[in-house]
Amino acid sequence: MCSIMGYCSGDADFSLFKAGFDKTLSRGPDDSRIVDTGHGLLGFHRLSIMGLEPSGMQPFALDGSYVVCNGEIYGFEALKRELLAKGYSFRSESDCEVLLPLYREHGTDMFRMLDAEFALILYDAQKQSFIAARDPIGIRPLYYGYDDAGAIVFASEPKNLVGICGKIMPFPPGHYYADGKFVCYRDITAVKEVCRDDVDTVCANIHKKLVAGIRKRLVADAKVGFLLSGGLDSSLVCAVAQRCSDKPIRTFAIGMSEDAIDLKYAREVADYIGSDHTEVYMTPDEVRSSLETVIELLGTYDITTIRA
Numbered sequence: 001m002c003s004i005m006g007y008c009s010g011d012a013d014f015s016l017f018k019a020g021f022d023k024t025l026s027r028g029p030d031d032s033r034i035v036d037t038g039h040g041l042l043g044f045h046r047l048s049i050m051g052l053e054p055s056g057m058q059p060f061a062l063d064g065s066y067v068v069c070n071g072e073i074y075g076f077e078a079l080k081r082e083l084l085a086k087g088y089s090f091r092s093e094s095d096c097e098v099l100l101p102l103y104r105e106h107g108t109d110m111f112r113m114l115d116a117e118f119a120l121i122l123y124d125a126q127k128q129s130f131i132a133a134r135d136p137i138g139i140r141p142l143y144y145g146y147d148d149a150g151a152i153v154f155a156s157e158p159k160n161l162v163g164i165c166g167k168i169m170p171f172p173p174g175h176y177y178a179d180g181k182f183v184c185y186r187d188i189t190a191v192k193e194v195c196r197d198d199v200d201t202v203c204a205n206i207h208k209k210l211v212a213g214i215r216k217r218l219v220a221d222a223k224v225g226f227l228l229s230g231g232l233d234s235s236l237v238c239a240v241a242q243r244c245s246d247k248p249i250r251t252f253a254i255g256m257s258e259d260a261i262d263l264k265y266a267r268e269v270a271d272y273i274g275s276d277h278t279e280v281y282m283t284p285d286e287v288r289s290s291l292e293t294v295i296e297l298l299g300t301y302d303i304t305t306i307r308a
Contacts, residue, residue, distance in 0.1 A: 002058075002070040003045035004142075005193035006121035007162050008130040009219050010039045017041050020160045026297060027070075027156060034060050035066055037123045040130060040151075044068040050076075051094030052221045062100040064125030068157055069096040071118025074216045095223065102150075108133075111176050111185045115216075119171070121154050131178045136186040139174030143167060152177070159299050175296035214240045225250045228277070230265025242273040251275040256282055 003024040007017050018034060021043045025032065028045025031054075035042045045056040049072070059066040073079070076095035079102065084090070088101040100258075102110040103122060111133050119142035122131045132154045133144045144154045145165025152176075155161050158168045171177070174186040195202065214237055218224060226241060228234050228251040243248050253266035263279055271278035291306070298305055 001027050002047050003043075003156045004068040004070050004119065004121055005041075005043040005153075005155040006068070006123075006130060007041040007147075007151070007153050007164070008039075009147070009149065011146040011149065012041045012151070014041065016164060017043065017201065020155070020162065020164055021045070023159045023162075024155075024157050031057050033057060033059065035061075037066055037125075039128050040123065042066050042068050042121060042123060049220050049222050051097070053092060054221040055092040055098070056094035058094075058096065060094075060097050060100055062104065065100055065123055066125075067096070067099050067103070067120060069099060069118055069120035070215070071096065071116055071120065071135070073098060073118070074115045074219075086087055103131075108178055108183070108185070110176065129179070131176060132171065133176035133185075134171045134173050136174040136188050138170075142171035143168055144171050144177070157299050177299070183237075210236075211240055215244045218244060220291075223250065225252055226275075227251075227276075228253050228266045228269060229262045230267075230269055231262075235265075235269045238269065238275060239273050240274055248274055248276040251277045252280065253277070254280040254282065256284060256287065 005017070005022070006022045014036070021034070025045055028047045030048045031046040033044050042059050046057055048096040048185065050056070059068045073095040076098050079098045080090065083098060083101045086105070090097050097124070099120065102113070106113065110133065117135045117139035119134050120132065124131060132142065132144070134140065141156050142154060143156070144152055144162060145161045145168045146152055147164055151300070153161055153164055154171065161168045172182060174188065175182045175184050197205070198238050218241060226234070226238050226249055228238050231251070238249065238251055251266070251270050253263050255263035267277065267279070294306055295301060300306070
């Protein structure tokens, strides 16, 4: 859950940028860095997931170009092997270090190639311009706006842009920004053909994709934990993850009392799958007193999001 920000102007005010960027330090408590590209600023607050060593710190650089990415690149090992064969070298075990070499090889076509959830901002030193992109579903957050001079600014959360941009908008999923325009590289609502498989085949395909999706998300250098409510979705994910793991997974549940229904069912699932389970209890007063902080961190008054 790292935080990224990019101010695409050589006249960017560093102090203003840093003040806005530091509003999301909680997203990346492990390290922070701001780079002046000469034509704008890039910032990164790091939460280490892959490549935990200092060499995995962003922005990554390649011949004057830079990239910051809040994301997970699945199957990056295969991409890395291909790039090594082409003569590229890598300083870390971070999955996001493959992005600049990929961009050099494929340009903006690389976004169609990625199996990833991501939001990124890239500075192209050769073109002296910025590119930003977001995954097709919009799993990772990204927002943008324009300063008074018309320069575009990108950030992980709207609060980063307050005081810099008058109007703040969500970056459209499945798009990249380049040369002053947004381009759709993948539309998940576009259906090329109607599936006419029988029910058994469809169910088998769903099961296969679900297991594959969970398995690839277990790859991390940091410890992986699971929020378990006892409902269908989280129970299914945890059960599959436990089957894919050679030791008990860590599951966590939270409730307002020992008799909370979510805690009861989460405990039953945890016992059944054999996870290393932790329960957290909150009093009504603790819930009420934390609301202001929760709303500030989330940046929204949406009831469903706050309750989650």
